Amino acid sequence: MKDFSSFKDSAHYPVMLKEVMKVCSPEKGGLFLDCTFGCGGYSNAILSFPKTRVIAIDRDSQTKKYAIQTEKNFKNRFTFHNIKFSELNKSIGENTKLDYIIFDLGLSSLQILDLKRGFSFNSKNKLDMGMGINSLTAHQVINSFDLKTLTNILRFFGEEEASYKIAKNIIKKRNTGQIKLTTDLVNIIKSSKKKNFKKKINISTKTFQALRIFVNKEISELIEGLIKASKFLKSGGKIVVVSFHSIEDKIVKFFFTNFSNNKPKLSRYFPETKVEKTLFKNYSNKIIRPTRKEIEINNASRSAKLRFAVRNKEEFFYPKNLKDRFSYYLELENSHV
Numbered sequence: 001m002k003d004f005s006s007f008k009d010s011a012h013y014p015v016m017l018k019e020v021m022k023v024c025s026p027e028k029g030g031l032f033l034d035c036t037f038g039c040g041g042y043s044n045a046i047l048s049f050p051k052t053r054v055i056a057i058d059r060d061s062q063t064k065k066y067a068i069q070t071e072k073n074f075k076n077r078f079t080f081h082n083i084k085f086s087e088l089n090k091s092i093g094e095n096t097k098l099d100y101i102i103f104d105l106g107l108s109s110l111q112i113l114d115l116k117r118g119f120s121f122n123s124k125n126k127l128d129m130g131m132g133i134n135s136l137t138a139h140q141v142i143n144s145f146d147l148k149t150l151t152n153i154l155r156f157f158g159e160e161e162a163s164y165k166i167a168k169n170i171i172k173k174r175n176t177g178q179i180k181l182t183t184d185l186v187n188i189i190k191s192s193k194k195k196n197f198k199k200k201i202n203i204s205t206k207t208f209q210a211l212r213i214f215v216n217k218e219i220s221e222l223i224e225g226l227i228k229a230s231k232f233l234k235s236g237g238k239i240v241v242v243s244f245h246s247i248e249d250k251i252v253k254f255f256f257t258n259f260s261n262n263k264p265k266l267s268r269y270f271p272e273t274k275v276e277k278t279l280f281k282n283y284s285n286k287i288i289r290p291t292r293k294e295i296e297i298n299n300a301s302r303s304a305k306l307r308f309a310v311r312n313k314e315e316f317f318y319p320k321n322l323k324d325r326f327s328y329y330l331e332l333e334n335s336h337v
């Protein structure tokens with residue numbers, strides 16, 4: 001096995017790099033789509049094998065500088081597009097089929113550590129939270145959304161138990177002036193929740209996660225991205241997803257399980273007669289987790305889950321049921337444009 005340790009010195013520590021490489025076997029070559037280029041950890045590792053070609057996308061324009069470097073290092077084998085998952089078709093020719101499509105979800109260290117972007121509750125900056133190509137900022141959400149929508153955002157996307165109380169205190173505070181900074185929001189959260197010393201996560205984590213998901217329409221993006229990816233995947237090609245929170249994992253698991261040849265006979269979610277067609281070979285429901293050593297080196301990897309599915313020979317069809325199943329998230333994300 002190749003030593004990938006040098007890729008860990010990049011601006012973002014690529015989570016589960018070894019495991020992703022094992023699933024993708026870049027030593028055999030092939031055409032890859034890296035849907036989350038970030039600082040290029042995965043793309044560069046793949047391209048270090050000579051018979052590979054990589055198309056990469058990322059919604060964050062700040063990643064372009066890393067892409068330019070990768071382009072220089074791997075001439076004619078790498079292209080980059082500053083677009084979102086939902087537009088991934090724009091990076092591929094209509095008849096092109098890919099061997100591997102990879103999603104490494106969430107934020108890069110580059111984004112979290114840039115305090116101006118307001119992702120971190122340790123920053124004292126403007127509430128923004130956009131990953132790139134956004135139509136909304138967290139500031140707009142916090143300062144203009146009604147009580148019910150704010151409560152639902154925090155409840156559904158953050159699984160925050162104090163969602164109503166926090167939303168109510170947001171409205172109360174903004175009646176006295178705009179809520180501008182991340183610190184203002186942190187203070188509202190602190191005044192709305194009792195500190196639970198048994199809980200390991202920060203008191204603000206769930207609210208910040210919820211706002212980030214909403215502002216970036218992460219659920220709509222993931223669902224549309226998975227669907228488009230399966231359209232461009234070769235028969236025998238793999239779709240690989242590293243996810244970090246339970247909503248993402250629930251969606252990936254549902255997609256791979258219910259559209260595979262061994263899909264459950266009696267689905268809880270829709271009558272079998274409605275889903276005759278499939279997209280994937282038998283799905284084993286196997287989850288690959290980071291090693292203890294990786295978690296020690298990079299604590300951010302602790303919640304990572306890697307799943308992959310193999311495309312079968314069936315012709316592509318639009319798996320509408322995936323959207324139907326998660327319609328409550330999609331409706332919430334798309335209720336305010």
Ligand SMILES: C[S@@+](CC[C@H](N)C(=O)[O-])C[C@H]1O[C@@H](n2cnc3c(N)ncnc32)[C@H](O)[C@@H]1O
Pocket residue numbers: 012013014015035036037038039040041042043057058059060063083084085086104105106107108131132221222
């Ligand atoms: C965890 S980082 C990926 C890190 C990368 N694997 C590496 O090794 O450097 C996730 C990246 O995906 C991008 N991203 C998240 N959602 C996206 C979307 N819907 N469309 C395109 N890029 C997205 C983010 O901007 C971020 O740069």
